[in-house]
Amino acid sequence: MKSLSRGLDLLDAFAERPRRHFAELAAATGIPRSSLYRFLALLAARGFLRQDPLTSEYSPGPVLYRLGSSGAWLGELRQAARAVMPALGARTGESVYLYVREGATRVCVEALEGTRGTIRHAIKPGSVFPLHVGASGKAILAFLPDAERAVLLARLPLPRLGPGSITRRGELRAEVERIRRQGWAYSEAELASGAWAVAVPILDRTKTCVASLVVAGPMVRLERERLPEYARLLRAAVADLTRSL
Structure with missing residues (x-):
């Protein structure tokens, strides 16, 4: 349940600002950096988040847009x-x-x-x-x-x-x-x-x-x-x- 709670905290961080850098997410969620890397990679692979190849920022991905949960x-x-x-x-x-x-x-x-x-x-x-x-x-x-x-x-x-x-x-x-x-x-x-x-x-x-x-x-x-x-x-x-x- 701890991992699920952290994942939800991570997604919730995009509610107020839909584009965030890794450091911002680490500060906003308190998730250890090693765990945060894994969470972000998994969520990006599943389409819940995407990473901009130019700016390295993370933002809600197509799955969240389809669900209407991108903020x-x-x-x-x-x-x-x-x-x-x-x-x-x-x-x-x-x-x-x-x-x-x-x-x-x-x-x-x-x-x-x-x-x-x-x-x-x-x-x-x-x-x-x-x-x-x-x-x-x-x-x-x-x-x-x-x-x-x-x-x-x-x-x-x-x-x-x-x-x-x-x-x-x-x-x-x-x-x-x-x-x-x-x-x-x-x-x-x-x-x-x-x-x-x-x-x-x-x-x-x-x-x-x-x-x-x-x-x-x-x-x-x-x-x-x-x-x-x-x-x-x-x-x-x-x-x-x-x-x-």
């Missing part, structure tokens, strides 16, 4: 997003998405297709993309803790997924700094030709960036003069969202 924050976040996304879609006429960070990638967990025109931007929930391309990924990357951001900027693979993809580290670092200064991210044809997006970061209870809220549309309907307006609307929606968490 109340994700369910609360999705519910809060569903409350603000319709108004945002109505104001812009474009598609609205919620992305959650998963290691060096981001996952679409909520999607609301736009109503404007016959050509619309469409991404299905469950779609996974790297952090270095697209407004939503760059918004998350730019507002990660300094040390974590530095590691990712140094190690992230930078494949070209669209004609506008950033594939040089110096260019990505400059883009991230620009996003941090202005508070929102923009992308144009980074994942695929013919699409643009504006995104703002979402912070969790510990003020760590875990997600982003996005407005996206087709290039044929891009109105560049409206980009700052979209950013303001997104910021207001995120403010409402975080107040309800």
